[in-house]
Amino acid sequence: MASFGDDVKPDDIDQALQIAELRPRNYPAAQKAGCETWSTAWSPHGNLFAWSCGTRIVKIVPWYKIKYNRDVDDDNNGFINNHGFSHRTNSETNPTGRDSLRKTITIDAGELIWALAFGSSTAEMRPQSVNLNIKHFFSCKGLILATGLNSGRIRTWDVATGKLMLELIDHREVIRDLKFAPDGSLLLVSGSRDGTLKVWDIHDDGNMTKTMRGISKWVYACAWSPDAKLLASVGTQKTVLIWNMSSYQIERKLDGHFHDVVSCDFSPDGALLATSSYDTRVIIWDPYTGEKLKTLCHLFPPPHFMLAGGANGTYVRSVSFSHDGTHVATIADDSYVRFWHVFNDHNPEQIAAAPNALTCSFSPDGSVLAVGTRNGSVSFWGAPMRCETLQDLCRMALRRVTRSPVISKLPLPLRLKEFLEYKRFQF
Numbered sequence: 001m002a003s004f005g006d007d008v009k010p011d012d013i014d015q016a017l018q019i020a021e022l023r024p025r026n027y028p029a030a031q032k033a034g035c036e037t038w039s040t041a042w043s044p045h046g047n048l049f050a051w052s053c054g055t056r057i058v059k060i061v062p063w064y065k066i067k068y069n070r071d072v073d074d075d076n077n078g079f080i081n082n083h084g085f086s087h088r089t090n091s092e093t094n095p096t097g098r099d100s101l102r103k104t105i106t107i108d109a110g111e112l113i114w115a116l117a118f119g120s121s122t123a124e125m126r127p128q129s130v131n132l133n134i135k136h137f138f139s140c141k142g143l144i145l146a147t148g149l150n151s152g153r154i155r156t157w158d159v160a161t162g163k164l165m166l167e168l169i170d171h172r173e174v175i176r177d178l179k180f181a182p183d184g185s186l187l188l189v190s191g192s193r194d195g196t197l198k199v200w201d202i203h204d205d206g207n208m209t210k211t212m213r214g215i216s217k218w219v220y221a222c223a224w225s226p227d228a229k230l231l232a233s234v235g236t237q238k239t240v241l242i243w244n245m246s247s248y249q250i251e252r253k254l255d256g257h258f259h260d261v262v263s264c265d266f267s268p269d270g271a272l273l274a275t276s277s278y279d280t281r282v283i284i285w286d287p288y289t290g291e292k293l294k295t296l297c298h299l300f301p302p303p304h305f306m307l308a309g310g311a312n313g314t315y316v317r318s319v320s321f322s323h324d325g326t327h328v329a330t331i332a333d334d335s336y337v338r339f340w341h342v343f344n345d346h347n348p349e350q351i352a353a354a355p356n357a358l359t360c361s362f363s364p365d366g367s368v369l370a371v372g373t374r375n376g377s378v379s380f381w382g383a384p385m386r387c388e389t390l391q392d393l394c395r396m397a398l399r400r401v402t403r404s405p406v407i408s409k410l411p412l413p414l415r416l417k418e419f420l421e422y423k424r425f426q427f
Contacts, residue, residue, distance in 0.1 A: 003314070003334045005300045008347050016339060016352035019368065020066045020380040024053050034112065036358055037372030039177075041116040043143060046364040048159070050145055052113040053376030058147060060105040060159055063363075066380065105162045107145070109155055115148030118159075119180035119188065119202065144202070146188055148175025154190055156202065166206040170198060177221045181245075183228040191219035197233055199248070210248045214241045220262040226270045226400070230287060234261035240275050242287050254290050256283055258308040263318045263359075268325045271399035271422060272342070276319040279308035282330055284342060286422065288403045293422055296340055298332045318359045323366030325396050326388055331357035337371055339384050343392070343425035350384050395420055 004010060024035070034055070041050040042063075049066060052058040120143060143159040152171035157164055173193035181187040186202040187209075197212040197219060216235025223232045230251065231243040240254035240261055259278035266273055266287070273287040280303060282296040299314040315333045322328065327349070330338045335355040338348035356374035362383065363370070369381045404421045418424035 001303065002300050003298065003332075003336060005347065010336075010351060013348060014350045014384075016337065016350040016369075016384075017382040018352065018379055019382050022051055022061070022066065022378040024376045035376040036374045037376055037378055038114050039116045039148075039359060040361055040370050040372050040378060041118050041145070042361060042363050042370070043118045043159075044120055044364060048118070048143070049370065050116050050118065051372075051378050052109075052116060052147075055376075056109050056111050056113065058107045058109060058113055058116065058145070060107070060145065060162075062102065062104070065104070105159065107147070107157050107162050109147045109149060111153075112150035113147050114150060115146075115175050115178040115190075117146045117178035117180050117188070119144050119146060119156075119186055120184060146178050146180070148178045148190060150174055152192060152194065154178065154188075154200070156206070166202065168200050168206045168208070170208055170211075171196065173218075176219060179222050179224055179231075181228045182224055182226055185228070187228075189222055189224070189231060191222045191233060191235075193218045195219060195235070197222060197231075197243075199245075212243060212248055214250065215239060216241075220260065221264055223264045223266050223273075225266050225287070226268060230266075230270075232264045232266065232273055232275075232287065234264045234275055236260045238277075240264065240273070240285070242273075242290075252287075252290050254283075254285050254287075256285075256292055257281070258305045259310075259315075263316075265319055265321045265328075267321050268323055269396045269399040271396075271404065272321075272325075274319045274321055274328050276316040276330060278312075278315040279303075279305075280312055280314040280316060280332070281308070282316055282319050282328070282340075284328075284422075286404050288405055294342065294346075296328070296330065296338075297346065298330070298334065298336075298338070317357060318361075320360050320362045320369065322362050322383060323364060324385065324388060326386075326392065327366070327384060329360050329362065329369045329383065331360045331371060337369065337381060339369070341384070352381055354379065391419070395422075 037053050047063055048060055049063050050060050145157045145159050147155050152173050154168035156166045171192040171194055175190055175192050177191040179189050188200040190198050195217050199210040201207045201209050216237045219235045221234050231245050233241045238257045242251045244251045257277040257279050261275050261277045263276040273285045276282045280299040284294040318331050320329045328340050337352045337354040339350040341349045354371050357371050359372040361370050369383050371379045407420050
């Protein structure tokens with residue numbers, strides 16, 4: 001079997017450009033268990049990047065320092081930058097804004113870190129009861145960083161100072177993923193190997209508002225829809241769950257994978273959901289109907305479901321949707337990172353060699369993909385970007401506010417409805 005179809009060779013596909021890299025100072029000696037980069041995180045405006053190399057230390061680095069080859073090792077704690085651009089602008093070398101820092105922040109989380117997530121915060125002061133007027137512990141302005149730990153605990157930190165804010169305790173196993181709601185409510189969802197998802201209200205001193213248990217023994221990942229009304233979760237039972245975040249009930253199950261599903265991400269308009277699995281495939285779904293719209297294969301010919309459900313050498317570890325809504329990035333155990341244009345053909349638009357990759361995430365503007373690896377390093381790749389057609393832009397604008405079941409009932413020509421439902425990629 002091969003990583004690409006018979007009609008395609010790696011040399012025939014455009015090569016992505018690596019623009020920067022972060023490495024532990026003892027690299028490559030760090031290539032051992034306990035030094036993996038399981039998670040990375042971008043701040044909402046993309047000015048900061050958080051990175052853990054599998055140890056108890058997480059660093060919050062100004063992106064301009066990484067991009068322009070500036071020294072990110074402010075406290076000589078073992079992290080260096082490897083590449084960079086040569087041209088700078090005043091706005092990038094002297095950043096301003098609420099999620100900008102001029103130096104690297106180092107946080108010791110106390111134990112192994114498995115998950116990271118940025119959340120935006122505001123000052124809050126309110127009485128706890130009619131008789132008491134106590135200032136809530138959570139009163140930090142700016143950004144917070146949540147860290148999911150090996151013990152099942154979650155610790156949140158003030159990004160500006162690196163100080164501990166809250167410690168959230170209820171999970172019994174490793175925290176595998178953390179996601180803040182995109183609506184600024186500071187609701188945090190955690191997914192754990194104990195098989196549960198928990199919803200925490202950071203505004204309310206980290207109060208746990210709900211525990212959601214699906215069918216998976218382990219929860220690997222979760223993702224909020226852009227309007228914060230739905231949550232997708234994936235785990236060990238081959239099924240993708242879509243949760244209604246008003247009722248905290250399962251709204252639908254998406255069946256189609258043959259192995260554990262380990263990563264998921266919504267498109268920017270919320271109309272599509274991408275899921276990656278150990279079965280060598282990524283599936284693009286309509287999360288509102290459960291329909292499979294496209295399959296991105298990472299092994300050719302596609303393996304029989306018996307092989308796809310076992311050790312096949314091409315586990316797809318992570319998937320991420322770009323800000324433009326037309327590109328997804330994937331990483332797999334065949335040592336490639338792939339950039340796909342969702343609406344064109346079934347071959348990647350760009351590829352790059354990425355051995356031992358574990359996780360990938362697009363920057364908020366979609367121009368850069370961060371890839372974390374087993375040896376604790378993070379590489380940054382320039383992502384393909386293009387000016388999309390007016391048709392595609394109009395579709396994205398409409399789909400941000402209109403679900404596919406509503407579109408199917410509109411008195412529109414069939415071709416137009418199929419285009420708006422992403423069943424037809426050209427109108």
